[in-house]
Amino acid sequence: MVTAENLYKILYARYGTTGWWPADSxxxxxxxxxxxxxxxxxxxxxxxxxxxxxxxxxxxxxxxxxxxxxxxxxxxxxxxxxxxxxxxxxxxxxxxxxxxxxxxxxxxxxxxxxxxxxxxxxxxxxxxxxxxxxLGQPVFVVDKYTTRIFQRTGIMDRPDLKSIKSAVHLFLDGDTEALKNFHGMIVYLGKDYCRTRPLCRDCPVNKVCAYAVSNADQSAQ
Ligand code: SF4
CATH class of the missing domain: 1.10.340.30 (Hypothetical protein; domain 2)
Known part of the structure; x- marks a missing residue:
């Protein structure tokens, strides 16, 4: 089963440091x-x-x-x-x-x-x-991409704000820079691949993603 930490590591290997949020001040x-x-x-x-x-x-x-x-x-x-x-x-x-x-x-x-x-x-x-x-406070930002990706990958069946934050803070608690980057990487994954109609074939998460794996199984039958 994929975890939030697995997702973080896969995304970091793909996107590295994103520098999100893009702003001058x-x-x-x-x-x-x-x-x-x-x-x-x-x-x-x-x-x-x-x-x-x-x-x-x-x-x-x-x-x-x-x-x-x-x-x-x-x-x-x-x-x-x-x-x-x-x-x-x-x-x-x-x-x-x-x-x-x-x-x-x-x-x-x-x-x-x-x-x-x-x-x-x-x-x-x-x-x-x-x-x-x-303000540099160590909190995780949950947006619609986060909920969608946590649900589709199988990290959680019914992700909500509280459960997502708990899962992320379990391994990134207090690490402001990593929390910033994790959200940035999720934004990129959501824009690049995990859209309303997901582009699983080239997605960096597809080998561990429940949605992609089950769809691949179905098309192989
Ligand atoms: S493999 Fe597909 S469903 Fe899974 S995260 Fe990537 S785009 Fe989304």
């Missing part, structure tokens, strides 16, 4: 966590690029931009009115309470986690992404 990470909701990363990149036309992406600049200008800048990420409003709320709330992302990163995990989860638009995946990639 912790501020840009936070902006990206809102923009990526319900859209592809390609659309996020376009929106970030558009924001960069006005200078480096910072919470200070986002907070001081007019809602209209922000909507125009993030339009390519979809749901742009909602995202512009959420971005501005989040940026201004962080600056009001902490003054900067760096200062927020000095606070205790429970304090920042409770603060962030009470801000509109910060769901579990967004919260964990900010905690891990912007």
């Amino acid at each position: 912790p501020d840009e990470v936070i902006v990206g966590t809102i923009l990526t909701q319900n859209t592809s990363w390609t659309n996020v990149e376009k929106a970030i690029q558009s924001l960069k036309e006005g200078g480096p992406v910072s919470l200070k600049r986002i907070c001081s931009m007019s809602t209209e200008d922000l909507e125009v800048a993030v339009r390519s990420s979809g749901f742009y009115r909602q995202k512009a409003a959420r971005l501005k709320d989040l940026a201004c709330a962080i600056l009001r309470k902490y003054g900067s992302v760096e200062a927020m990163a000095m606070e205790a995990y429970d304090e920042t986690s409770n603060f962030l989860k009470n801000i509109k638009g910060v769901g579990q995946e967004t919260l964990d992404s900010i905690l891990l990639y912007a």
Whole structure:
């Protein structure tokens, strides 16, 4: 039976160090966590690029931009009115309470986690992404790719947030850089192979994946 640790090792052999999350600063990470909701990363990149036309992406600049200008800048990420409003709320709330992302990163995990989860638009995946990639807290980010891959490979029958996190923290607990990279590798696997219609033939996990093995058995009969 394949485990989360097996998956990590196979993915590391295939992808190595991914450098995920792709951003120039912790501020840009936070902006990206809102923009990526319900859209592809390609659309996020376009929106970030558009924001960069006005200078480096910072919470200070986002907070001081007019809602209209922000909507125009993030339009390519979809749901742009909602995202512009959420971005501005989040940026201004962080600056009001902490003054900067760096200062927020000095606070205790429970304090920042409770603060962030009470801000509109910060769901579990967004919260964990900010905690891990912007604040350097050792938490694992679970997204739709993670759930799909853990289920298809057979690591778990019914993966949920709690069980996935427990399985990953069993072998990567406290290792912030490895936790960052594991999520990055899962994003790549999901984009490259484990799509809605999976491309198992060339997938690096196919020899141990329950879905791929059972489909190969069926086609051999
Ligand atoms: S072998 Fe297929 S089902 Fe399994 S992880 Fe790869 S793409 Fe997904």
